[in-house]
Amino acid sequence: MFSFLNPKKNILESGILAGMTDVHCHLLPGVDDGVANLEEAHRALDFMESLGVRRIFLTPHIMEDMVDNTPAYLRERLDWFRGQVETPIEFHLAAEYMLDNGFASRRKEGLLTLGRDRVLVETSYLSAPYDMEQTLYELQAEGLQPVLAHVERYMYMEEGDYDRLREHGIEFQLNLMSLVGTYGQLPYEKAHRMLDEGYYKFVGSDYHRRSVYEGSLRHLKLTKKQLDKLKILLGNNNDL
Numbered sequence: 358m359f360s361f362l363n364p365k366k367n368i369l370e371s372g373i374l375a376g377m378t379d380v381h382c383h384l385l386p387g388v389d390d391g392v393a394n395l396e397e398a399h400r401a402l403d404f405m406e407s408l409g410v411r412r413i414f415l416t417p418h419i420m421e422d423m424v425d426n427t428p429a430y431l432r433e434r435l436d437w438f439r440g441q442v443e444t445p446i447e448f449h450l451a452a453e454y455m456l457d458n459g460f461a462s463r464r465k466e467g468l469l470t471l472g473r474d475r476v477l478v479e480t481s482y483l484s485a486p487y488d489m490e491q492t493l494y495e496l497q498a499e500g501l502q503p504v505l506a507h508v509e510r511y512m513y514m515e516e517g518d519y520d521r522l523r524e525h526g527i528e529f530q531l532n533l534m535s536l537v538g539t540y541g542q543l544p545y546e547k548a549h550r551m552l553d554e555g556y557y558k559f560v561g562s563d564y565h566r567r568s569v570y571e572g573s574l575r576h577l578k579l580t581k582k583q584l585d586k587l588k589i590l591l592g593n594n595n596d597l
């Protein structure tokens with residue numbers, strides 16, 4: 358209704374991604390379900406450079422069924438990767454931790470943080486681990502700040518859950534592609550509502566495939582008000 362009063366702009370034409378720090382990205386080749394090899398990584402970096410991305414936190418999945426992904430191994434892969442690419446983009450290593458049965462022992466070994474003290478965590482899309490909230494609050498008690506990845510994608514989370522987590526100081530990360538419906542209708546609706554209502558702290562690409570990311574951004578149109586909200590999140594990303 359009255360869409361002429363709220364004209365939308367394509368995100369690529371808006372220019373707001375220039376200078377971006379991406380806080381969630383599966384771009385380290387061959388370590389998870391993201392970029393598989395150097396050729397794909399080059400294609401990814403070409404696109405990221407065309408957007409004006411300045412910094413990327415590489416966040417490989419660390420979960421029970423990816424046993425090789427220890428912090429030491431991922432640091433080794435990052436050193437190798439840096440030697441293989443020429444790009445003005447700055448890389449930092451973090452991780453996306455699944456809150457599964459192996460998380461307690463990973464905590465004891467030391468976690469890869471997002472910036473100084475944040476930890477990017479995720480759960481299954483369908484159901485919460487039974488001890489999710491306790492785990493998140495324990496991390497806080499240890500001086501680590503949990504950032505829940507792509508919160509709009511959790512089908513089991515309802516309004517009261519988001520409010521409770523937020524009241525406890527858990528930070529939320531938005532996947533940019535949720536805003537165009539790449540993950541379905543419910544994440545789309547949740548993402549728009551939570552962006553409008555100021556629930557998010559950070560925004561990331563959750564890049565896995567160039568075709569999906571590029572195709573999604575080409576279709577993503579937002580109002581000025583929404584672009585302004587996103588700019589706040591991009592500012593938070595830059596502060597990491």
Ligand SMILES: [Fe+2]
Pocket residue numbers: 381382383453506563
């Ligand atoms: Fe991810």
